[in-house]
Amino acid sequence: MAGAEGEDSLYPIAVLIDELRNEDVQLRLNSIKKLSTIALALGVERTRTELIPFLTDTIYDEDEVLLALAEQLGNFTMLVGGPEYVHCLLPPLESLATVEETVVRDKAVESLRKISQEHSPVDLEVHFEPLTLVMSTLRQAAEDKSWRVRYMVADKFSELQKAVGPEITKNDLVPAFQNLLKDCEAEVRAAAANKVKEFCENLPEDSRETLIMSHVLPCVKELVSDTNQHVKSALASVIMGLSTILGKDNTVEHLLPLFLVQLKDECPEVRLNIISNLDCVNEVIGIRQLSQSLLPAIVELAEDAKWRVRLAIIEYMPLLAGQLGVEFFDEKLNSLCMAWLVDHVYAIREAATCNLMKLVEKFGAEWAQNTIVPKVLGMSNDPNYLHRMTTLFCIKALSEACGQEITTKHMLPVVLKMSNDQVANVRFNVAKCLQKIGPVIDSNALQAEVKPVLEKLATDQDMDVKYFAQEAISVLALA
Known part of the structure; x- marks a missing residue:
């Protein structure tokens, strides 16, 4: 009887061996999925001494099975006897973390992270940290011949930095990070550039400024003029954050010149990333210093001879206004926004109109009434009929x-008065404008003031004016 019980206790492992050797992938996958049941049947000691070694020796299967x-294995801590014995799960997971298929490696690393939290400090030092000798592996990976490996190092650099601690960061990671920022492959430089702020934030506080100024900033200065726009864009998205780390004096002396270069970059995304993070610099150096340093460059771009450059700045203006606040905007940038309304390029006038709408949504109707509306309505008397039409576009x-x-x-x-304009293009735009603002205005005014004007325009000599007036009457149900 005892012999039968002994044979019975071997059954789960024997079955598992047979199933894992079966040619049917689905059968092998099913057997892996019931490992916890097998482990419970075996008990913690046999799971540690038999099941885990067997699994470690048989990692050569299909990716789906290995995944x-x-x-x-990430959920096996209690099945091997709890945190005291969790280190026995390291060998199979270490092997899985080196297989070719990325999703398997990622899942193995995820499980390693999970069980690392269940190690005691002593066990972490004795069992976990020696996995393939972390630092030597990291150094090799940072200099690997494959740019994809170097890219992954750069992409995970902040996590690596937190894992190894301040001393190793100073001695080993700072030089490695410099090399990644200077890498020959643009993808690697971009990944590293994207981590600049985070890397600098996590440097040891007692030596942070020195390390940044001596080792990181020289590389950053080179990347500002990188030949690849993705690298420059990645850097522009984080570089403003360095101002809060380095403080006012360093920002004014070392960072502002770099911001000015990026603000004039030919790549729109670079300029946008700088403008969208101006609040970081404003907090450190104040609005006065900011206006003296960066605003002239913004104004210069806003008045650039190339209309596409002007267009790009217009599109950023609501974002910039939100960063700088209404008072500063009115003082420094409002006149630019109004000047765009009479630009000789239609695309600029159109974008400027849209810009005003976004500014009103940001600053409110009262601001619009005091600041924008009077200037817009004043254009209705402009000798240039294109500018008079812009008034109508803005009102819409x-x-x-x-x-x-x-x-x-x-x-x-003002719209009603413009219905008598001598230019037919203005008159039919009056009809289109009335159709657009009809639902907004007071219903009494709609009947008493709008309806007669539209009826008059519906008898205009110009066919286009008649057409749009009749359409407005129909849409507003004024017939």
């Missing part, structure tokens, strides 16, 4: 954001 195994764009009172009281009278 399931890597996931299962601003009416909803400004609301019923401002639209009815201030904008509508």
